[in-house]
Amino acid sequence: MHRGNRHGRSETAREAVLQAADDLVAEIGYAKVTIEGIAARAGVAKQTIYRWWRSKTDILVDAFAADSVQELTLPDTGAFHTDLRAHLDELVRFLEVSDSGAVFRALAGQAQHDPELAARLRAEVLPRLRARDRVPFDRAAARGELPADADVDLLVDQVVGPIHFRVLVTGEPVTPALLDALVTGAARGRPEARTAAGTPGPRSGTGVGRSGGGEGC
The missing domain is CATH 1.10.357.10 (Tetracycline Repressor, domain 2)
Structure with a gap:
């Protein structure tokens, strides 16, 4: 029972971090988002975040x-x-x-x-x-x-x-x-x-292509 409660708290914290990252990107843009800011918004310690992710980019992916x-x-x-x-x-x-x-x-x-x-x-x-x-x-x-x-x-x-x-x-x-x-x-x-x-556009919705667009990054 105790283990299940601990797992539940961890999942709640993880979801809070993901939601905080989403919210902050929408509000202030990618460049201004920091791990510290995500932690503060999610109500968790930075160390908690670094147990699961290496960077803000990993969180956002x-x-x-x-x-x-x-x-x-x-x-x-x-x-x-x-x-x-x-x-x-x-x-x-x-x-x-x-x-x-x-x-x-x-x-x-x-x-x-x-x-x-x-x-x-x-x-x-x-x-x-x-x-x-x-x-x-x-x-x-x-x-x-x-x-x-x-x-x-x-x-x-x-x-x-x-x-x-x-x-x-x-x-x-x-x-x-x-x-x-x-x-x-x-x-x-x-x-x-x-x-x-007015243009054929990049391959199926990527926008992360090589210099001219396309499906690969």
Whole structure:
């Protein structure tokens, strides 16, 4: 019993640290966040944090991984067009508005000059995001709603990529008209991201690419 209580307290402290890191990035930006500040916000000692993480970046990677699972729910409407549009609406909200999106934008920026972080995002974060982005397409393929020869990986790239390009690179708004065009093109099995977005964008939502963008960091 005593061991279980200790474990429960540890998990509560860990969740408090993750939430504090999210909140602080959204409030003051990545550069100003410190381990000391996270500890004070979470109500834990710095030594407690260093038992689990080496740096604030490690905390934020773990926070984002947990948040993306909780906040991107992948609604199943039974039809590709509405599945995909619902997912894209949720993705835009997640990236642009939520504290978790602020964390992702901060990590993507930091990864441009932090090779270790870039490698970790490629290995631990981006594959999970891509797997979630694939879900509406895989459902549609299973239901026969996409052409038999549709390149699902390319469809995901060209639908999700322009959203990340606008959020992470240009700062242009992700408009309902853009989402409509992306969904319509994807439903034909011939995504039209180039004409809809004005650019093909980076590969499936990364923004942590090499100097010219793309999926790898």
